[in-house]
Amino acid sequence: MAQTQYRLADVQARNGKLGAPIWIVYKDSVYDVTSYVDQHPGGNDAIIAEAGTDATSAFQDVGHSDDATTILAKYKIGEIVEEEKKYDANGKKKKKVVAAKDEGTGRSCLNTVTCGLLG
Template sequence: MSETKKYSLAEVKAHNDNNSSWVVINNNVYDVTPFLNEHPGGEEVLLEQAGRDASDPFEDVGHSSDARELMAKYKIGELVESERKQVKEKIPDWSSGNETATTDSTLKSWVIPIILAIIATIVYRFYFLS
């Protein structure tokens, strides 16, 4: 088994035209030169991103799982450890802090008025109906 090759952003940057086009997507390095003509999104968009980190534009397009499988064919290595960044794949994260906070405040906005209504009913019955 061969070890995964590591590249720096500077090395990737040198491959930025149609003779040699490399892109970085989610910390992986791809040589998309043979794919330029075949890319369903056109070669223009790939050439625009050639030599750079194209993770955000790639994710913004919302590529299919087929596209993600196809990528493996063009992977030549990974970004060096020191230049890696956090991967933001567009998959909803239900366990994120924000979601919990929203659920929490929704719960409070229901529970508090209901408790107040119950107290008001008890007070009303106690004072006015006795």
């Protein structure tokens, strides 16, 4: 069955404030951890601080165990819509597309001169 799709803006609204639920994003999946926060061994404040955001790096930076990832999986409610995903189908971080509007600016000219000198 297809996963429920959410936008980052949908997640942002679930930031735990004023009685809102607590959703986080981890690697393009969306989790409703409202009922988990008070069981969190790292304290509820650690998760509340990430409520409504992409908590991927916060979760990874702590060095959570495999158990923590298994627990997290139980709270999955869906995925981020394709166009807002940050990871490709292999779980690798997508490269950012360089905006074309940067071309032709003074900085680009400077880069061309610098590259010319160096190259």
